[in-house]
Amino acid sequence: MGPKQGDTASAGAANDKGSVTHSLQNSGTHLARLIDGIRDCAIYMIDPRGNVVSWNPGAERIKGYSAEEIVGRHFSEFYTPEDRASGLPARALAAAEKAGKFEGEGWRLRKDGTKFWASVLIDALRSPEGELVGFAKITRDMTERRLMQEQLHQSQKMEAIGQLTGGVAHDFNNLLTVILGNLDTLAQQLPAEQLRWRRSVEQALRAAERAAGLTQQLLAFARRQPLKPKPVELNRLLASWTDMIRRTLPESISIRRVEDEGAGIVEVDANQLESALLNLVVNARDAMPNGGTLTIETATALLGAEDVKLQPDLRPGSYAVICVTDTGMGMTPEVLERAFDPFFTTKPIGQGTGLGLSQVFGFVKQSGGNLKLYSRPGHGTTIKMYLPQVDDGQERSAQQGAVATMNRARKETILVVEDNDAVRSFTCDTLRDFGFNVIESVDASEALRILDHNRNVDLLFTDIGLPGLNGRELAATVQRRYPQLRVLFTSGYAQMPSPTTSRSVMDIPLLSKPFTRAQLYERISQSLET
Incomplete structure (x- = not known):
C-alpha cells in the first residue's frame, strides 16, 4: 500500500526543513571561514556584559592575545588606563545599545603594552524579539595612517611658519644691510681721537652683528639661508669636528664616536653642518648638568618607496645618517611635540633664543634631508639627521677667486639693481668710495634698457628678489644677450629657483645680506677677476 497524501506532504516538509537547515549550516561555515580569513581586522563578539566570547586570527595579530588567553575576559583590557578610568568602554557599549x-577612534593597548591607533565599530546584536544578546566589534589598526597624517600636518605647519619667518628675516636683512653698512662707513671716517664716538659706533656694530646672527638662525629654520653645498666626506668632517668640540665640553661628559664606513659623501654646506651639530651638542650638554655620555654616530639608510611614506619630505634613495645621542634628562611628550618650533625653549629667560633645534631642522630640510627626534623623560634624547649621499664622482672643486686688497684703485663699471632704496643707496655710495663707476637701477626692466644702450658695464650686481622679472630671470636674459658680462647676486634669503632655472644661473656667486663694506668689495673684486 502506497503512502497517504498527508504522509507525502509531511515528508516533503521535512525534506525542505532539512535542506534549509543544511543551507544555514553551510552559510554559517562560510561566514566563519570568511571571518577567520580576515587578518587586517580584529573581529570578535562580546556578550551584553562586555566579555569576549569569540576571537578571530586578525584580532590575535593586531592585539597579540590568543583566543585561549582572551575569551571570557572583559574587552576593556584593550583600553588605556586613562580611558578605563573615565568609563569610556561602558559608554561605548551604552551608545551602541x-x-x-558606535564608531570611534583612539589609542588601544596590545598584549605587550604597546599602543596602536584603533578605528572601532561596535554593532548591537538583538534577538528576533528585540532582546540584546551581545555586540559585534570590529577594530582596525590605523597607526600608520595616523602617523602619515601627523607627518603631513607637521610638515604643513612648519612650512607655513617658515614662510612667515623667512619673509620677516628677509626684510630685517635689508634693514641690517643699511645699519651695518652705514655704521661701518662711520667707523672708517671717524678721527682716531674721537674715542667716545668710536666706542659708541663699535658697540652699535657689535649689536647689529648679533642681530644679523639671529636673522641667520631665522633663515636657517625657514630653509631660506644661502647655502654653499659641496661634497663632504662625512666621517672625516666629524672626526675633526669631534676633536674640536671635545675641548669645549666639561670633563664630566664623555664623547663616544661610532663610524659607519659606508656613510660616504654628502653634499652639504660644511660650515652650516658644523653649526647645526654644535647646536645639538649644546642642547645635549645642557640636558646633562651632572655629566653623562654624548654619542656621535654615522650610519647608512636605504629608503624605498614604502619607507618614505612616513617621511613625505624624503625621496627614495641612499642616505647617510648622523645620530647624536645624550644620556640626559630627556623630553616630555609636550616638549617633544614643540621641539622644532622657533622661539620655543625650556631654558630660563636669557639663556636661549629657542632657535637652536629649529635652525638644525631648517638646515637639514634645505639640504634635501630629514630630521627625526626620539626622547623620553629620564632616558635621554637621540636626534637623527638624514642627508642624501652622493657619488665620489660628483665632487666639484670650489672656485677660489683672488682676494683683492681694498686699497687698490678701481675703475670698472658696476650696474647695481636693487629695489630697496636705502640698500641701493648704501651699496652705490660704498662702491663709488672704492672708485668704481656705478649705474643704479630699481628693477630688471630698467636694467635691461640700460644694458642695451651701455656696453661698458663690467659687472651686473643684482638682488634676486626683484619685483616683476626677478634677479635669476634677469641673469638668464643677460647671459643670452651679453654672455661676456659678469654677474653677482645678492639676497637677504635663499629664494627657491624655478625648475627651469639653468645650471649657469645656479652657479652665479651670491653675496648674502647683510654685508659690510669689506665683504662687498671683496666679492665684487672676486667676480671681476674670475
Missing part, C-alpha cells in the same frame, strides 16, 4: 552602533 541605544543607537544600534
